[in-house]
Amino acid sequence: MRHTLPIAPQFYVTAPQPCPYLEGRMERKLFTALQGEGAQRLNDSLSKQGFRRSQNVLYRPACAECSxxxxxxxxxxxxxxxxxxxxxWNRNAGLERRATSPWATEEQYNLFRRYLEHRHADGGMADMDTFEFAAMIEETPIRTRVVEYTDTETGDLVAVCLTDVLDDGVSMVYSFYDPSRPRASLGTYLILDHIEIARENGLPHVYLGYWVPGSPKMGYKAAFTGLEIYVNGAWERMRSPEEYSAQLHPLSNDPISEQVANISLPDGKPLRAR
Known part of the structure; x- marks a missing residue:
């Protein structure tokens, strides 16, 4: 029996689980599969609407009582x-950038393990093995690059970023770096260099993931001028970080069915929520 993919993407919602950013809160995600010939166009379109990619899934927060x-x-x-x-930027002048196809290596994984042990030992990725790491890097149906940064003096791999190429920018899906170089501020440097990558390729945006007011883990993103955030269905120039509240907003979040109905697809076809 032959099976065909649905005409339009189907959207689902995860079960509630503890929020990784704000203590005492629960998170849910709205997600859809990223597959088929239209995967690149779908990723381009939904990235502009606050979605992020994880392997072959696109997701964005859909919490009931928090925005x-x-x-x-x-x-x-x-x-x-x-x-x-x-x-x-000047402190990391000795690093060499190299963009490659999305293939996982042992050297990348070893750096990834050191990064997690020092920065996110209790996080959701702490138990990720080599096969799961390879899946994170290699399972992508769209234009993706692994951007590696090597110390030109020692030859050591010091930073890696999994980067998607969109029609309007680059998206930093996940990055990790050598935790033994705290003075290098490698996390900041990776963003600075991706801004340069976008400039070199005539792309207007660098997507950074989520900024969460009230979360120390995400505070560094507010330090970049030209930052835009997606609020109430539109991108706006970021105002003072203090103006954005991390309070509970039980009445400000639309029901899931309305959130799905308001998503714009490349072909304009109707959506279905599950």
Missing amino acids: ACLSARVNVADFSMSRSQRRT
Whole structure:
């Protein structure tokens, strides 16, 4: 018997689980499969609407009583380095960038393990083995690159970013780096260099994932000028971080059915929620 894929993507909602960003809150995600010939166009379209990719799934927060997670991107044309960021840029002048196809290596995995042990030992990825790591890197139906950064003096791999190429920018899906170099501020440097990558390729945006007011883990994103956040169905220039509340908003979140109905697809076809 032959089977065909649904005409339009079907959307689902995860069961509630503890929020990784704000203590005492529960999160749910709205998600859909990323597959078939239209995967690239779907990823391009939904990325502009606050979705993120994880392997062959696109998702965004759909919490019942909280709207703290805000998708963030840098408008490249409006970005300028601060003095601190300029120092970080200069401090890492000895790194060489190399973009490759999405293939996992043992060297990447070893760096990934060191990063998790020092930065996220109690996180959801702490138990990820080599096969799961390879799946994170290699299972992608769209244009994806692994951007590696090597110390030109020692030859050591010091940072890696899994990067999607969109029609309007680059999306930093996941990055990790050598935790023994705290003064290098490698997390900041990776964003700075991806802004440069976007500039080199004439792309207007660098997608950073979610900024969460009130979460120390996400505070660094607010330091980038030209930052835009996705609020109430539209991108807006970020105001002062203090103006965005991380309070519970039980009446401000639309029901899941309405959230799905308001999603725009490349072909304009109807959606179905499950």
